[in-house]
Amino acid sequence: METDVKGAGPLLSNTSLAERAYRIRRTALRMGAVQGQGYIAQALGIADVLAVSYFHALRYRPDDPHWEGRDRFLLSIGHYAIALYAALIEAGIVPEDELETYGCDDSRLPMSGMAAYTPGMEITGGSLGQGLAVGVGMALGLKRKKSSSLVYTLFSDGELDEGATWEAALSAAHHTLDNLIGIIDVNNMQADGPSMGVLSSEPLVAKWEAFGWFTQRVDGNDIDAVTAAIDAARAHGGSRPRVIICDTKMAKGVPFLEARERNHFLRVEADEWAKALDALDAGRQHA
Amino acid sequence: MSTATPAAAPVKKPRLTTSAMIASIAGEGQRTKAAPFGTALVELAKTRPDLVGLTADLAKYTDLHVFAQAHPDRFYQMGMAEQLLMAAAAGLAREGFLPFATTYAVFASRRAYDFICMAIAEEKLNVKIACALPGLTTGYGPSHQATDDLAIFRAMPNLTIIDPCDALDIEQAVPAMAAHDGPVYMRLLRGNVPLVLDEYDYTFELGKAKMLRDGTDVLIISSGFMTMRALEAAKELDGDRVSAAVLHCPTIKPLDAETILREAAKPGRLVVVAENHSAIGGLGEAVAGLLLRNGVTPAFRQIALPDAFLDAGALPTLHDRYGISTAAVVRQIKGWL
Numbered sequence: 176m177e178t179d180v181k182g183a184g185p186l187l188s189n190t191s192l193a194e195r196a197y198r199i200r201r202t203a204l205r206m207g208a209v210q211g212q213g214y215i216a217q218a219l220g221i222a223d224v225l226a227v228s229y230f231h232a233l234r235y236r237p238d239d240p241h242w243e244g245r246d247r248f249l250l251s252i253g254h255y256a257i258a259l260y261a262a263l264i265e266a267g268i269v270p271e272d273e274l275e276t277y278g279c280d281d282s283r284l285p286m287s288g289m290a291a292y293t294p295g296m297e298i299t300g301g302s303l304g305q306g307l308a309v310g311v312g313m314a315l316g317l318k319r320k321k322s323s324s325l326v327y328t329l330f331s332d333g334e335l336d337e338g339a340t341w342e343a344a345l346s347a348a349h350h351t352l353d354n355l356i357g358i359i360d361v362n363n364m365q366a367d368g369p370s371m372g373v374l375s376s377e378p379l380v381a382k383w384e385a386f387g388w389f390t391q392r393v394d395g396n397d398i399d400a401v402t403a404a405i406d407a408a409r410a411h412g413g414s415r416p417r418v419i420i421c422d423t424k425m426a427k428g429v430p431f432l433e434a435r436e437r438n439h440f441l442r443v444e445a446d447e448w449a450k451a452l453d454a455l456d457a458g459r460q461h462a
Numbered sequence: 463m464s465t466a467t468p469a470a471a472p473v474k475k476p477r478l479t480t481s482a483m484i485a486s487i488a489g490e491g492q493r494t495k496a497a498p499f500g501t502a503l504v505e506l507a508k509t510r511p512d513l514v515g516l517t518a519d520l521a522k523y524t525d526l527h528v529f530a531q532a533h534p535d536r537f538y539q540m541g542m543a544e545q546l547l548m549a550a551a552a553g554l555a556r557e558g559f560l561p562f563a564t565t566y567a568v569f570a571s572r573r574a575y576d577f578i579c580m581a582i583a584e585e586k587l588n589v590k591i592a593c594a595l596p597g598l599t600t601g602y603g604p605s606h607q608a609t610d611d612l613a614i615f616r617a618m619p620n621l622t623i624i625d626p627c628d629a630l631d632i633e634q635a636v637p638a639m640a641a642h643d644g645p646v647y648m649r650l651l652r653g654n655v656p657l658v659l660d661e662y663d664y665t666f667e668l669g670k671a672k673m674l675r676d677g678t679d680v681l682i683i684s685s686g687f688m689t690m691r692a693l694e695a696a697k698e699l700d701g702d703r704v705s706a707a708v709l710h711c712p713t714i715k716p717l718d719a720e721t722i723l724r725e726a727a728k729p730g731r732l733v734v735v736a737e738n739h740s741a742i743g744g745l746g747e748a749v750a751g752l753l754l755r756n757g758v759t760p761a762f763r764q765i766a767l768p769d770a771f772l773d774a775g776a777l778p779t780l781h782d783r784y785g786i787s788t789a790a791v792v793r794q795i796k797g798w799l
Contacts, residue, residue, distance in 0.1 A: 290585055298556070303582045308546045312553020312561075315538060319514070320557065339577070342543035346550070351540070457731055 251306020304337025500528025613743025
């Protein structure tokens with residue numbers, strides 16, 4: 176029996192990317208309900224990017240998460256684990272019934288993403304600002320192996336505060352890591368408030384261009400735009416590393432959560448989870 | 463211009479120059495080997511095609527340049543970026559390679575701690591970290607003196623820590639590090655490194671302490687180049703009819719508990735731990751804790767660096783000032799007997 180290989184070609188499923196994104200959001204909300212709180216807004220914001228990544232771009236085998244030929248997807252932002260778990264469940268790498276264990280004792284789905292716990296989790300993020308630098312090492316390693324696999328690293332605008340992110344940016348260009356694709360989630364929200372108030376990082380396009388990266392900036396909640404950007408990043412002929420700056424909306428798809436001013440870590444009342452799922456469904460019907 | 467001799471000129475001591483700040487720890491006339499770490503890596507590379515070397519702008523100063531020259535295709539210059547160095551080494555290990563990453567001990571321990579801890583140790587990745595200028599091996603002052611690296615690293619789970627004594631120790635430690643599955647931190651002596659252990663029946667074994675010479679009055683437990691000082695001191699103490707045993711303990715973590723407890727429990731010996739590190743959190747306190755937890759309570763003393771930011775200056779001066787020269791070791795032990 177031939178193993179199912181996703182991505183890097185025509186979709187093997189008729190499920191649309193929008194449908195995948197919806198399901199990722201839905202699963203993330205269900206996981207959030209288990210704990211009653213969490214980084215829900217980030218998960219809802221990044222769901223479209225994850226849908227495009229896992230159902231358009233990445234090569235992987237759901238039944239063999241360590242398959243050598245896979246593309247690597249590094250989650251630097253450990254607290255976005257809830258979003259990645261939802262994508263891994265959608266991709267069939269993690270069984271759906273495990274979502275009930277999210278953040279519980281002995282679960283394979285701890286609140287912050289750790290490689291030793293979860294199939295498909297490539298690195299232990301969480302201590303912010305490490306992911307892109309680990310990605311540099313993996314990209315160097317893949318080149319040594321003459322592998323065609325790509326390293327995607329998802330990190331956040333908040334992680335641009337960390338010096339190591341820029342060490343990695345310098346290094347990736349210096350080492351001509353054309354197999355490294357950075358994806359920055361710019362949701363303009365950090366622990367202490369709006370990112371631009373915590374530490375300004377704009378102009379991002381000019382900075383990454385100046386650091387020697389092939390740079391694109393898109394609406395991270397526009398699936399077609401994200402798809403086109405990832406395609407352009409993969410197809411780019413130059414020797415530069417590639418970065419896609421994705422502007423996303425916190426809590427995208429659930430209007431009453433989108434409206435909350437401070438939504439870095441959401442506490443949602445017990446009855447609100449059902450409302451959130453309803454709001455998500457309503458938005459989907461109107462889409 | 464006067465030709466008169468200034469009669470009252472103070473007698474000037476010969477001034478030790480800057481070169482003595484960065485000189486190797488080898489004494490005058492001592493046998494040495496050049497760049498044992500780099501040489502051992504080149505040798506190891508013959509049988510380990512997965513071996514790669516990385517540094518943060520300190521290849522020449524960690525002897526990694528020997529490897530880089532022999533295998534330019536297996537060498538990565540990561541720039542003066544220690545956090546990146548460690549994370550990139552983690553990435554290479556994740557892809558199945560055996561990275562040896564080098565920098566100075568101060569920068570690995572103080573600056574890149576979180577990256578070693580989270581990207582490497584928590585994942586038990588096969589990264590080997592070799593760091594020059596451990597303890598007091600430079601007179602450049604606190605910016606370059608890693609007097610606290612053992613204290614910093616000992617609490618890191620999964621991390622094996624070794625503090626070799628001389629060129630032979632380093633040469634044998636390198637393949638042992640590679641054979642060990644998991645992260646290892648090595649305190650590296652670089653440049654012209656003394657060679658002393660070849661005169662003893664000694665082989666480096668990861669996790670093992672070795673008796674280099676036996677004695678009845680004092681048991682010196684030591685690591686790093688302090689074992690060399692302990693051996694020199696033991697010879698001098700012989701002349702004063704003080705019989706000193708020297709137990710070399712190059713693996714700081716995990717400690718060779720069995721050997722240390724057995725030797726320290728032998729009655730009638732003062733136990734002295736000698737280390738090139740702050741008295742806080744290094745080998746001395748590791749051994750003290752081990753002994754107390756196991757009900758072994760000999761008379762116990764520490765030879766170590768003070769809990770202070772140390773002076774800049776010439777190494778021989780500083781070693782004497784802070785009690786880790788051979789003469790100072792002898793002086794302290796005689797004072798305790």
